Amino acid sequence: GSTSPDSHVDVLIVGAGPAGMMANMHLSELGISHRIIDHRGTRTLNGRADGFHVPTVEIWDSFGIYDRIEKYSERFGQWGLWTFGEDAAAGIYRQHLGSIPGHENLRLPKIGTMHQGMIEAGLGDGVRARGGPVVERGTKPVELTIDESLVNDPTNYPIIMKVHHVLKSELPDAWTGAHSVQEDGTLKPEKGFVEAFGTDPHEIENHVDGTEGTTETIHAKYVIGVDGAHSWVRRQLPDLKMEGENSDQVFGVVDIQPITNFPDIRRTCSLLSHAGFLLLIPRENGLVRLYVQFPEGYKTSDVKDRNNEKATVSDILKAANEILYPYTIGYKYCDWWTIYRVGQRVCNKASHLDRIFLAGDATHAHSPKGGQGMNVSQQDTYNLTWKLAGVLRNQLSPSVLKTYDQERLPIARNLIELDNDMAKVLLARANRDEAEVQRVYKRLSKFSGPISTYKSNLVIGEDGKGARQDAATGLPIGLRFPDTATVYSQADGDPTSTLSLLKSNGLWRVLVFAGHLADKAQLAKVDAMGERLKALQQRYPPASARREDFLEILLFHSSPISAVEFSDFHHTFFPVHETLGRNYFTIYGDSGGVKEADKTTGSHGVYGIGEKKGALIVVRPDQVTAWVGELDDVDQMEEWFASFMIAKDEAKRRDSGREGGTKI
Ligand code: FAD
Structure with a gap:
């Protein structure tokens, strides 16, 4: 393809997930020149992360974008804890019903669920209200260099990023997995929900911004790599590595409109049975999400990803029914599903020469048990962006940028520890101790409450x-x-x-x-x-x-x-x-x-x-x-x-x- 002229920008954001869109909104508010690119042709259309917690809500509120999200999301109500006894044939029973431990005294009911795409849309609203840039879709980075001799002066543009505007025909299908079950049991693909907001064609119809098939060279002062778990930006930087393990935890996830006799279907539930572990989360639009953790020993080769033609969402439903026994669950409409293996890993550092910063899933991976991924990811870039803006405005000493790693990496590590702790307690096969379960949820609520205790550093007294x-x-x-x-x-x-x-x-x-x-x-x-x-x-x-x-x-x-x-x-x-x-x-x-x-x-x-x-x-x-x-x-x-x-x-x-x- 041909090449367009070079351009300059203060901050280039790679990736428009929740972390990237938070960066986009904050930099727009602070009036910093920036661009944001994403290799996909649309925002997230359905599925993926769905839980939001108190600090995230407070942050959204401080930008004035919470009202709309609140209106269309599902609030957390009661919480049910289900377990099993000696007699496997008797199935599960309710061990506890109440409010989520640690969340009793909140001023507002601020925990809720809504799928990631609508969160991205809500953040997009916040960007538009501030006259910020739209996401340049169908645009992927192909080459990254940094001139180390230029990094000491914050006004220099030491980073050169070549980006490619793909051909529309190369865009992956905005395939979503939404389907309905027909009378004869066959599955008919459907478009997902027509949502309450975020329906701007620029967000939901596959397209390429920029001239298709061309490559552009962007000179940037700073880059924020928020391109998800398989981060391309991270892979260009040999000094940044994910450390930790790819665990044995294999999850199947479905978003369905359930047909069931399970009494707590509209309550958030953690269920443990002889057949495995299930997390049930009520969602917007009458949906519920089921996270099914397949039993230990479930081999990688058994995991059917959805590119495998043998893959079927009915594997997840079958496992869910075994866990829910004596109750049953089925559906006519499924909005999304996936099967994936969970890693528990944190990046050794999240910045390169204080010029390229990684955030969100690009720096931490963990299970969905605490529903924290989307939250901690937005909090990462919320932390980073005012520091970048302060340095770019000549207001803050550039060494303030070092506090990004100092503050956020311990949070990521803490999150992985919590994830391990939750796994141990929630999956304890015999004698699951209710007090212990309450304890881990209280620990989780620390992430939901006023968290992020930063140790003293240049910007913490x-x-x-x-x-x-x-x-x-x-x-x-x-x-x-x-x-x-x-x-x-x-x-x-x-x-x-x-x-x-x-x-x-x-x-x-x-x-x-x-x-x-x-x-x-x-x-x-x-x-x-x-x-x-x-x-x-x-x-x-x-x-x-x-x-x-x-x-x-x-x-x-x-x-x-x-x-x-x-x-x-x-x-x-x-x-x-x-x-x-x-x-x-x-x-x-x-x-x-x-x-x-x-x-x-x-x-x-x-x-x-x-x-x-x-x-x-x-x-x-x-x-x-x-x-x-x-x-x-x-x-x-x-x-x-x-x-x-x-x-x-x-x-x-x-x-x-x-x-x-x-x-x-
Ligand atoms: P992401 O949301 O992953 O955003 C990254 C963005 O970067 C995307 O828009 C992507 O298109 C873009 N991008 C990636 N590579 C490039 C590239 N080379 N060039 C340009 N752009 C690029 N969390 C849960 O809590 N529950 C779940 O059930 C759950 N399921 C998930 C299922 C899948 C398939 C995936 C991928 C993630 C799931 N997550 C889930 C994780 C959750 O989505 C993340 O924790 C959260 O979205 C983190 O936000 P982020 O912005 O850091 O990354």
């Missing part, structure tokens, strides 16, 4: 070294900000969750927990901080082209909102923006009325903050608590910011020093 954890015992440094306190807007008295104020728009935040401001001396002390904080806010380059500042300052006090007025505050806490006008939503109280605050729901009580000493909390652009101190610790906080941020003057100097320099 350290207790005792400038930061002081005891100033806010309920806000652990390195943990996602917990969605547990209710505060009331000073402007209109509306209750709101603290977390919901932390939108994903690249802004860092200093949360000033001011204590009891009905006490005039305390109010004067907090007001006196206004000038210092204003100067800090103006010290570093802004979060994106849409923002004036890098930092948003939010103030929380423990008094009833009626005890103070806006006019009592320094203008730093009640700012007027040049372009946005006055922002009325920066001050919140722990009590919305005239009564004293309820300590069990208000922010100071919940986050363990003293009403005199107060607290300064720094939250990163990815909703992670990064630094904790008292109101008196402004010096230490400023020093901490200075350890990894580039002040405006210095940023300007670096920029002008480069003019006419090494840019290609």
Whole structure:
């Protein structure tokens, strides 16, 4: 084929699965020049991952895309645990019915299921709303080189990626496995569900963007390889290897509209019988997903993949019926199915020269038991993208990029350990212990709750070294900000969750927990901080082209909102923006009325903050608590910011020093 002219881009994303689309949305929000390519001709049309968990939902919500996903997804209701006794002929019985352990006290029911394609579509909506790029379909990378002499200056384009726009005739069938069962038992191929959204032809009809049959050379500053378990990008980088084992776990998966007498068919169930292990997950559109783990000793040669003409979905249904005995299950409509062998592996590192980064399935493989794949994958790129943007905007020191591996690889390893733990407990053949099952689900819920405890690094402060954890015992440094306190807007008295104020728009935040401001001396002390904080806010380059500042300052006090007025505050806490006008939503109280605050729901009580000493909390652009101190610790906080941020003057100097320099 012919060759098009070379082009330049700051970030090239390879792969448009959930991890790639999260990167696309975040970079679009941050106004970074980027492109995204995918070798397939459509988004995922059905099947594959389907479970989403609390942190993912909170992240979607911070981009404003959760409402639609919530509307069309299936929420987790009750949970059933089924097992078997000595008498195999009697089949399975219900051991426990209840809510999923560890999820009892969530503010909102935030765990649910929906198939991966609709999640990709939801993320695509978020990209469109921000004017970001569409996925260039039918485009695959064919050659990757990196000029190591150029990697030290972040403005260089050291990566050269050749990509090929395939011929439409070469695109794999957007085959989905959807079918119906006819009267005579034969299977008739069907189109999958016509979905509630994400039906843009660009997403669901096989096509090639770019000129078919041509090759293009792209010069990029950074590459994000999110091209799935068989990552092409990873295979180009000899220093990156998957470590761990390809386990013996073989899973059959079906999405069906079930016809059954099993009583818990609309509950999430974990079932163990003499015949094997089954995970049942209620889904959108009246579907249920069955994960059948074939018994130990099931040989690879027995696994019929669907390219094998002998392959049949009835193998999975047969196994499911054996496990469900004395109940039976069948269907007329099947939306998707597959059979696959699970590996438990993690990449030894996820970056190459701090220029090429891998994320998602390209760096970790595990079983579907915890339903975490799609979640952790999106959280990977959510973590990476604001760091890349900060470096590209000359706001963050390039060494911040090292914290991507430091933070995400332990999460991946932890996930694989959890997977092993779950396998041991859920598959314990004899005497499965209910308490143990509850324990592993609680452990799983840590992944579902405010997870990702990052150890101290360049962008996570350290207790005792400038930061002081005891100033806010309920806000652990390195943990996602917990969605547990209710505060009331000073402007209109509306209750709101603290977390919901932390939108994903690249802004860092200093949360000033001011204590009891009905006490005039305390109010004067907090007001006196206004000038210092204003100067800090103006010290570093802004979060994106849409923002004036890098930092948003939010103030929380423990008094009833009626005890103070806006006019009592320094203008730093009640700012007027040049372009946005006055922002009325920066001050919140722990009590919305005239009564004293309820300590069990208000922010100071919940986050363990003293009403005199107060607290300064720094939250990163990815909703992670990064630094904790008292109101008196402004010096230490400023020093901490200075350890990894580039002040405006210095940023300007670096920029002008480069003019006419090494840019290609
Ligand atoms: P992916 O979703 O795999 O996305 C990778 C993207 O990169 C794809 O769009 C792909 O087309 C593209 N790509 C790949 N190679 C190239 C290339 N060379 N050039 C350009 N683009 C490329 N998880 C579960 O929880 N439950 C399941 O039942 C389940 N079943 C699965 C079944 C299959 C067949 C597969 C492949 C995965 C399954 N997963 C399942 C895993 C789940 O899909 C992933 O954990 C999750 O989607 C990770 O997101 P990702 O963006 O990292 O990778």
